Amino acid sequence: MKKYLNWMLAAILICGASVFTSCSEQDNPVKPDLNLAEKLVGKWIYWGYDGQIAETGESSVTTFVMEGSTLKAYITGSMKEYDLWVHNQPAEVKIDGNKITVTMKSGNTTTVEEMTDITINGDDLNYTSKFTVYMDGKMVDDMLYKFHYTKVKDDYSKILIGRWEGTVTSDEPGFEPQPFCEEYLSNGTIVEYQLIDGQWVEVEAEYAEYFIDGNLLFTRWKYAGKEEERENCIIESYADGILTVKEVVDYDNHIYTYTNTLKKIVQ
Secondary structure, eight states, rough: TOOOOOOOOOOSSSSSSSOOOOOHHHHHHOOHHHHHHHOOOOEEEEEEEEEEEOGGOOOEEEEEETTTTEEEEEEEEEEEGGGGEEEEEEEEEETTTTTEEEEEEETTTTEEEEEEEEEEEETTTEEEEEEEETTTTTEEEEEEEEEEEEOOOOOHHHOOOOOEEEEEESSSSSOEEEEEEEEOOSSSSSEEEEETTTTTEEOOSSEEEEEEEEEEEEEEOOTTSSSOOEEEEEEEEEETTTTEEEEEEEETEEEEEEEEEEEEEOO
């Protein structure tokens, strides 16, 4: 379900089916549920769908804020198949009773999400999502899922800057611990290193970049002659100088977790 992330509406045929049809919905329009809007305010990270844990590669962040009396949304996400790489991208929000429609446009891609059956319990947000993707005005995907989001308050954007060394481990059978080294620069780029003969050597890339929103880290990179690669990770914790970063991946219907345990060596 790596396709999570033009507003198309029609209010046609509601009235006028015959001279005996009334327009009661127009006479009594559904009012926005302002209490629902207030509950949505905050930063929410996509955690799963239809009762399943999502791969971190599918993760996204939606931040709802009240600007005056209007609810606004800002979306962070990475969908390679739809040419989306967005960080705090403004999105339009429409509230119709207990249905919320969020429309985001970026380049030639538009996503429209209709949220219904919304329940918010503390830091847990659950709802039914009708998610539609348009490219160049043409619908290319249409999905229906039950989504689960969690609210986060952490901000690791400043902590992450610097060079980190550590080890990658996994619960995947046969996976051997691997050394890891990357440097995250304040301009949003990454310097990658490879261990050769006991020395860290910089890896040349056409580009390597990242952004971070809450505790979700988005990265993408491309080596000469190869396809672009992308990866999303959850920053689980930072304590006593140790950063713990996790990636959840589904291989052949088996969920594996890869854990980077890192220590900053260069500020």
